[in-house]
Amino acid sequence: MEMIIEADVDVWCDCLSTVMPKKYELVYFDGRGRGENSRLLFTVAGVSFTDTRVTVEDWPKLKPETPQGTLPYLVIDGKLKLGQSLAIARYLAREFKLYGEDKLQMAFVDELLEISVDLGAQYEKAFFAQDEAQKPELIRKFKEEQIPKYFRLLNEGIAARGKNGFAVGSNLTLADLAIYNITESSGLESIGDYSFLKANRDKIEQVDSIAKYLNTRPITPF
Numbered sequence: 763m764e765m766i767i768e769a770d771v772d773v774w775c776d777c778l779s780t781v782m783p784k785k786y787e788l789v790y791f792d793g794r795g796r797g798e799n800s801r802l803l804f805t806v807a808g809v810s811f812t813d814t815r816v817t818v819e820d821w822p823k824l825k826p827e828t829p830q831g832t833l834p835y836l837v838i839d840g841k842l843k844l845g846q847s848l849a850i851a852r853y854l855a856r857e858f859k860l861y862g863e864d865k866l867q868m869a870f871v872d873e874l875l876e877i878s879v880d881l882g883a884q885y886e887k888a889f890f891a892q893d894e895a896q897k898p899e900l901i902r903k904f905k906e907e908q909i910p911k912y913f914r915l916l917n918e919g920i921a922a923r924g925k926n927g928f929a930v931g932s933n934l935t936l937a938d939l940a941i942y943n944i945t946e947s948s949g950l951e952s953i954g955d956y957s958f959l960k961a962n963r964d965k966i967e968q969v970d971s972i973a974k975y976l977n978t979r980p981i982t983p984f
């Protein structure tokens with residue numbers, strides 16, 4: 763399945779067209795998972811991209827053509843393929859100036875991004891466990907132990923690094939999007955207990971381009 767996601771041109775400046783590659787294609791499964799941070803970056807930047815969603819049936823024949831045998835990967839100008847979700851997200855965040863305003867802010871963005879990755883690893887361990895018999899217990903532990911631990915870390919991080927609801931500094935960055943994405947996957951039942959995290963989610967949902975995207979993106983189980 764392939765969708766061309768047209769940019770909402772009003773939200774981004776003309777100057778990008780002179781420095782940006784002309785064409786982007788993001789290739790991932792039909793889920794949010796490791797692809798969604800990049801889709802959100804395109805959305806916020808107002809940059810069009812082709813959103814290619816590979817089916818489980820088509821995956822074995824595509825796998826050998828991917829940079830590291832995994833998804834997602836990004837195709838730039840129809841030729842250059844970049845693998846690894848974090849490399850892609852960081853590249854796009856730098857290109858779209860969504861990586862913080864100075865080197866220290868960039869480090870803060872990385873700090874929160876890495877916490878979201880750690881939480882994502884715990885989420886995968888529980889929800890994608892191969893052993894079906896063990897799965898309910900792993901999910902229980904995830905909810906009772908991992909969510910409080912990582913939501914607290916994210917909450918404290920936002921309190922320490924952000925302003926006016928944003929995770930780092932006073933503008934939207936990759937950190938906001940990574941936190942938005944992983945908290946959605948982890949489960950939002952207890953988010954009200956974490957006031958900075960909750961305020962951050964609310965802030966991101968109020969961004970026009972994101973609100974529009976959330977209303978139109980495919981609904982997927984992960």
Ligand SMILES: N[C@@H](CCC(=O)N[C@@H](CS)C(=O)NCC(=O)O)C(=O)O
Nearest residue numbers: 795796831832833834845846847848
């Ligand atoms: N470190 C890689 C991990 C990529 C990864 O494991 N992707 C999974 C989907 S989320 C995948 O491609 N699974 C299919 C396979 O390994 O054959 C990244 O962040 O991009």
